[in-house]
Amino acid sequence: MELIVARPEGLYCTAGDFYIDPWRPVDRAVITHAHSDHARVGHGHYLAHTDSEGTLRARLGADIPLQTLPYGEAIEHKGVRISLHPAGHVLGSAQVRLEHGGRVWVASGDYKLEDDGTCAPFEPVRCDTFITESTFGLPIYRWPAQPVLFAEIDAWWRTNAAAGRASVLLGYAFGKAQRILHGVDSSIGPIVVHGAVEPLNAVYRAAGVRLPPTLRVTDPGVDAALLKTALVVAPPSAQGTPWIRRFGNYSDGFASGWMQLRGTRRRRGVDKGFVMSDHADWPGLQRAIGATGAECVYVTHGSVAVMVRWLAEQGLDARSFKTEYGDEDGETAPAAEPAGQGA
Ligand SMILES: [Zn+2]
Ligand SMILES: [Zn+2]
Secondary structure (H helix, E strand, O other): OOOEEEEOOEEEEOOOOEEEOOOOOOOEEEOOOOOOOOOOOOOOEEEEEHHHHHHHHHHHOOOOOEEEEOOOOEEEEOOEEEEEEEOOOOOOOEEEEEEEOOEEEEEOOOOOOOOOOOOOOOOOOOOOEEEEEEOOOOOOOOOOOHHHHHHHHHHHHHHHHHOOOOEEEEOOOOOHHHHHHHHOOOOOOOEEEOOOOHHHHHHHHHOOOOOOOOEOOOOOOOOHHHHOOOEEEEOHHHOOOHHHHOOOOOEEEEEOHHHHOOOHHHHHOOOEEEOOOOOOOHHHHHHHHHHHOOOEEEEEEEOHHHHHHHHHHOOOEEEEOOOOOOOHHHOOOOOOOOOOOOO
């Protein structure tokens, strides 16, 4: 029998009688990370990495029944050995390793290979069966190296500051925003963040992640003169709102893996697109899957058909699970994505 199967509630561990990132309320859930499509309300018991506690309690309620586990430490549940391993996606993100009857399965949740300094970097875990995402599982997705990416963001901010206009950078509030803050050259000017971003900054800082000082628009001293040289970090949902319009003649940018797709920046209606993702790019997915040594691979969300075909061509037993996970930034792929890639 398979150790993990897809049920209407989510991915289910048959021997252990628990779910991984279920999308419907269940008794026992192991949560890979606190993004809203993987961590949902209403479960009877939660197990997640220690560093996910702050974000899970902030998003799902302070009193959720949560048990935490550090990376690499195993617990036993109904004969299934469960341990969590770094996924490099956002703070506290974990791959779930299950061992039962001599077989090892790893459910990776969302992951990224490049170390971004804001969470524990991805560690490949040897297994027989690997469950992978495929959000950016098309050969066109190849991320720029981080020094290149941040040089580009810094140059844009510097140019705007010299021209006396704010630089408004849109990025998902949990993970993307903190990565931006951690990576930019904070000597260029002051940094102002949206109200949805600052509580997550607090969680990251409490976990020991270095972030530069950040201001809220309501803080004393945040005035028109200061905003002329400021970097403003806000979630995509702030676009077009009065909160953003207060910055007057600003330049805006959008940080997302989808920016690699021609036309996304224009459709988003922003001045600048930065290719930045919390997910593995195409070479990263291949490297990660290869490093597990798995002979059987299940694909959960993103470019499922393309990835399954590619894996089968490599001689692997490639399958898919139908899930209800979203894509990067909780959005589905932009319309220009080739047909048939929906999660
Ligand atoms: Zn995620
Ligand atoms: Zn996901």
